[in-house]
Amino acid sequence: MRIVVIGASGTIGREVVRALADRYEVVSVGHTSGDIRVDIVSKESIRRLYEAVTPFDAVVSAAGQLRFKPLESLIDDDFQFCLSNKLMGQINLVRLGVSYINDNGSFTLTSGILAKTPLPGNVTASMVDSALEGFARTAAVEMPRGVRVNVVSPPWIWDEPPAGIKDPSIGMTAVACAAAYVECVESSRNGETLDARDF
Numbered sequence: 001m002r003i004v005v006i007g008a009s010g011t012i013g014r015e016v017v018r019a020l021a022d023r024y025e026v027v028s029v030g031h032t033s034g035d036i037r038v039d040i041v042s043k044e045s046i047r048r049l050y051e052a053v054t055p056f057d058a059v060v061s062a063a064g065q066l067r068f069k070p071l072e073s074l075i076d077d078d079f080q081f082c083l084s085n086k087l088m089g090q091i092n093l094v095r096l097g098v099s100y101i102n103d104n105g106s107f108t109l110t111s112g113i114l115a116k117t118p119l120p121g122n123v124t125a126s127m128v129d130s131a132l133e134g135f136a137r138t139a140a141v142e143m144p145r146g147v148r149v150n151v152v153s154p155p156w157i158w159d160e161p162p163a164g165i166k167d168p169s170i171g172m173t174a175v176a177c178a179a180a181y182v183e184c185v186e187s188s189r190n191g192e193t194l195d196a197r198d199f
């Protein structure tokens, strides 16, 4: 299987690459680093990426930027940034990738526990993460040729719980988080959001 990992240099992405690379051919894609680059905000850049890496069997996205501010400080441009980047960037990886990906391939996107857990200052993350999970749920039933779409929802990624954290269940290591991405690639799951803490 040939797997394209977008965000391969990131905290989560590099552990996903590590978890997959000994069994599969992994194509590591970055934004400002690496040999193969993409800007998920640009549909033209995504198209160029797929032309360059085709054929492939799976796309894993561990990319997508947000702006975090209290609701009253957010301006229109902050919302637009989050919608164009983490939300539409990942959705466009599926919309454009579906005509390139091999039969029975899979897309795995990244949301976050803020979709379900409200935390002050994180309204943009809640909005985008929830929308990604909704997108995958229904896009999955429209995919042709056995292609699957899933989402991994990571908690707070840390090596150790920071001082003062009373509930360690709100976080995990990136190494452990990678297991949920492997599950999405290797299983027959479709349209699901996997809470990374369950794997």
Ligand SMILES: NC(=O)c1ccc[n+]([C@@H]2O[C@H](COP(=O)([O-])OP(=O)(O)OC[C@H]3O[C@@H](n4cnc5c(N)ncnc54)[C@H](OP(=O)(O)O)[C@@H]3O)[C@@H](O)[C@H]2O)c1
Binding pocket: 006, 007, 008, 009, 010, 011, 012, 013, 029, 030, 031, 032, 033, 034, 038, 039, 040, 041, 062, 063, 064, 065, 066, 085, 086, 110, 111, 112, 113, 153, 154, 155, 156, 157, 158
């Ligand atoms: N870390 C957490 O605690 C946490 C928790 C929940 C959810 N998440 C979500 O998990 C995802 C990855 O988070 P992370 O902490 O691993 O991020 P990170 O360490 O900041 O890494 C981001 C990765 O995405 C790439 N990237 C950035 N902008 C891009 C763009 N416009 N187009 C294509 N690639 C782009 C970067 O490439 P370059 O390095 O080459 O620039 C890098 O490889 C994000 O969607 C984040 O919201 C993270």
